[in-house]
Amino acid sequence: MTQADTATEPAAGRAPTARPAARPRRRRPGRKHAELALFLGPALVVYSMFVMLPIGLAFYYANYRWSGLGPLTNYVGLDNYRRALQDPVFLGSVRHNAIIIGLSLTLQLPIALGLAVLLNARLRGRRLLRLVVFAPFVLSEVITGVIWLLILQPDGLADRTFQAVGLGGLVQLWLADRSIVLSTMFVVVTWKYIGFAIILFLAGLQGIPRELAEAAEVDGASKLRVFRHITVPLLGPTIRVWAFLSIIGSLQLFDLIWIMTLGGPANASSMMATYMVDRGFRRYQFGYGSAVAVILFLISFGISLAYQRLVLRRDIQGALTRMAG
């Protein structure tokens, strides 16, 4: 990767300013193309074969009713899409994904921001605390799922803990109650991924010059005002990138749900991705599953594009335009 970067740098026309006259090189146009082909070619081939082609095939299969055995003969056009968009279970899955996105942005953000500011302050055992907060993110989804299954089973650790501190009345059927399971899953998702947000924000906080806060304090600004008018705005780019990753992650939520609830009870915690795997691979409806995959793809793609256009534009303006040029 680094090799490719340094090699394409001169081609992008930035080298002359950085290293003037040190190595004046005249390039033939053919050489530039050869270089591009050499460095981009392999990656492009792999990307086309394993990313673009499957996406294209999903669009193709989505037009058929197909059990995976025998040739594609039963052409149904857009019928698979129509069925998916009329299926209350699928619409419920879309809603569940939307709820997870909403909760992530409104609840994880303040918690992560608060913890990041706290861990940025000088306090004893800061390194240890940072490690503890980040640890869940390192665990694999499967292990996280199994651990929480054990914690949340009836009369398990969660229930016993509540009872021990006199909050036995709060005990619920965490995973078996249809009205609670989604909230439970959100707590697990938050536990798993908040460490990532905190680390991002910590990195962002360290990039904010200390002088700004000091100057504001000299001018008599309270801690809260410093946070509100200096920390948060300067952390803006980090927050916006985190929100983007969080939205995409929430749209693709699969492993934790599949292990802990299989989308149940009675589809109360199903997500678009679990629905897709269930219909495609468990029911052997590969055409229909492909249609669901295409819908999931279009939703993710649309949200990504819109977010980049509307929210991230300022942050990535330079990078994108220069890359395109």
Place this chain on the structure above:
Amino acid sequence: MTALTRRWRAAALLAGLVLVLAACGGGSETPTADPGVDPNQPVTLTWWHNATADPGKSYYQSVATAYQQAHPNVTIKVQPLQNEQFSTKIPVALQSDSPPDIFQQWGGGQLADQVQAGKVQDLTEAVKPWIGSVGPAASNWQVDGKQYGVPYTFGIVGFWYNKALFQKAGITTPPATWEDLLSAVQKLKSAGVAAPIAIGSKDKWPDAFYWDYLALRLCSQEVMQQSASDYNFDDPCWTKAGDMVGQLIDAQPFQKGFLATPAQQGAGSSAGLLANGKAAMELQGHWNPGVMESLTPDKKAPDGLGWFPFPSVSGGAGKPDAALGGGDGFSCSFKAPPACADFLKFLLSVDNQKRFGELNIGLPLAAGAEAGVADPNLKSLLDFRSNASFIQTYLDVAYATSVGQALNDAIAQQFAGQLDPPGVVDAVKSAAASR
């Protein structure tokens, strides 16, 4: 190299040539006698089975070796594959030019799909002389009355129960009728058993066992068999089955939070609850003792377990001795030589089946092979199986996969209080319509 050895070599070569010529001479005579099939022609059979671990793996290898010794012209290439790989590898292999000759086959809807695509050999004539010894379970490997595969093991679903807890509740004989079962639930509850019945509803298929079995008691054999080919669910018996499932759910016999309980993973699973004395009974397959073994603190199957068949239902069109279960079998692919069917006959011979039964990895089918099974509970299960007038495969296997899974989903929704009995039938109907 001396001249002597060279001369010896020449002599050996000459002798060899003479032999070959003689063999050719002999060979040229046989076709005139039988121009069609030469039974001594070299044949190779490839065999895909799912026993990747011992004792099953070496058992299959020994069967193949024994067959090769008896038939020197046959070579069997044994290829064990992970069970989960079959669902993806078989469709691909069957579409290719070189499918395996013998492959794992669970019957039902998947077999029907393969037959429809013309990928499986019709074995009806070949197995006619001996298929009777396999018993009624063989019908689950038929499509339109023709035999397209042969089962070698078949288990029956029934109630596994804790004898001590039953005694504590004053239940002296296992429930024989549906009413008995419901009153046993009440007795267990009054005796302080928190979970009269354990169920692994997270996995959905344990829910379906109740619905399937009630349908089997309420619908006639004809309706059950027809449903797997014409997907007609208009008979009122289907809704009635759902009504009776509702009756059971209303009696609240299950453990706390059963909707999120897995069937087999961990001590908190339904099998674990039964194994550790936290629940009194569970409707499960013949594999349950083996599952429970791994879920107890001392890794031993719990003592004092009993087995009783699914109770009878008065007024139902199905027979009380009809059984629900599932098993493993083998099919011959469309390109397989006749030796394939002959090998299946050998595999299903009483001796080989008896040896299979002794391995304790499945219940053999051939009449006379029961002697290999020692466990008293499995023996009573086998008794029920051999006396069954009709054996139905789990409906999710018997139906096309998309319909079977939709059925399980719908039943799971009923258990969660989200669907009424007619709703379950409607869900299956619409899944069948968009199959």
